[in-house]
Amino acid sequence: MYSIESNYNPMMEALHAAMAAGTIHRSMAATAWWLGRQQIMNEREYWFQIAGRVTALLPAADRDAIVAQLGKQEDAFVDNPVSDWPALPPALAGLFTSWDPVQPAPDLVALRADAIGKIDREAEKYRQNFITPGSGQVMAYQQKLAEARAAVAVPPAPEAEIPHIVAEAAIDGVTVATKAAEIIATFEQWQTVSAGIEAKRLGAKKAVAEATTAEAIIAAAIVDYGA
Numbered sequence: 001m002y003s004i005e006s007n008y009n010p011m012m013e014a015l016h017a018a019m020a021a022g023t024i025h026r027s028m029a030a031t032a033w034w035l036g037r038q039q040i041m042n043e044r045e046y047w048f049q050i051a052g053r054v055t056a057l058l059p060a061a062d063r064d065a066i067v068a069q070l071g072k073q074e075d076a077f078v079d080n081p082v083s084d085w086p087a088l089p090p091a092l093a094g095l096f097t098s099w100d101p102v103q104p105a106p107d108l109v110a111l112r113a114d115a116i117g118k119i120d121r122e123a124e125k126y127r128q129n130f131i132t133p134g135s136g137q138v139m140a141y142q143q144k145l146a147e148a149r150a151a152v153a154v155p156p157a158p159e160a161e162i163p164h165i166v167a168e169a170a171i172d173g174v175t176v177a178t179k180a181a182e183i184i185a186t187f188e189q190w191q192t193v194s195a196g197i198e199a200k201r202l203g204a205k206k207a208v209a210e211a212t213t214a215e216a217i218i219a220a221a222i223v224d225y226g227a
Contacts, residue, residue, distance in 0.1 A: 008040050011034070012035065013096075015028055019050070024054055024057045024058065025058075026062040029054040029058060032050040032051035033055075033070070035051075036048040041089070041092055043089050043091070048074065050086065051077060052074075052076075052080075052082070053085070055067065055081075056081040108213075111218070115218065119201055119208070119221055122223060123197055123201040123223070123225060126225040126226065130190055130193055141187075144183055145184070145187050147163070148162075151165050151176055151179075152177060156176075156177070159176065162176070165179050165180050201223070
């Protein structure tokens with residue numbers, strides 16, 4: 001990238017971007033005339049050819065306003081404009097290339113590792129919409145599920161063996177059987193959600209492993225767990 005301290009490098013880049021896009025605008029003419037008058041890169045003729053072509057193609061009001069500011073030698077570039085954009089001089093081509101040097105090939109191994117880590121982190125973050133994180137909390141969930149199943153067994157387990165269920169039932173003002181059924185239903189719903197998250201997580205990691213370009217790896221790591 002060029003230094004922004006140079007006032008004409010960004011002008012040259014903007015002018016050529018507009019040319020590549022097929023744009024015709026009075027600002028392009030003004031820029032090209034200035035570049036030619038300053039003989040930037042010693043390419044006066046090149047800039048004036050661009051300026052003359054743009055000026056000739058402008059709406060009458062804009063064209064006349066610019067022509068009124070030109071000298072006789074400059075008028076000739078408007079009166080006999082080039083039919084197409086002039087070829088980019090070698091010196092300018094080299095300068096433009098130096099602004100955007102060839103980037104080294106991406107490290108796909110490192111990129112894959114980062115992508116897989118991202119997939120795992122985002123899957124875990126999404127899981128936390130449904131469960132409280134922490135190994136102790138997971139153990140509590142497992143214990144409550146075991147007690148809930150014991151509570152609805154035939155015959156049901158004694159209350160002394162299902163203290164979590166008894167405590168929660170008392171807090172919520174429901175029977176032990178109702179609380180046990182609620183916990184089991186919540187677990188079954190979570191199983192469905194968890195299976196969906198895991199399928200997407202593993203599918204994304206497989207896609208990352210099979211991707212052969214940096215763009216494909218980055219795209220494969222984008223997972224919408226909520227879809």
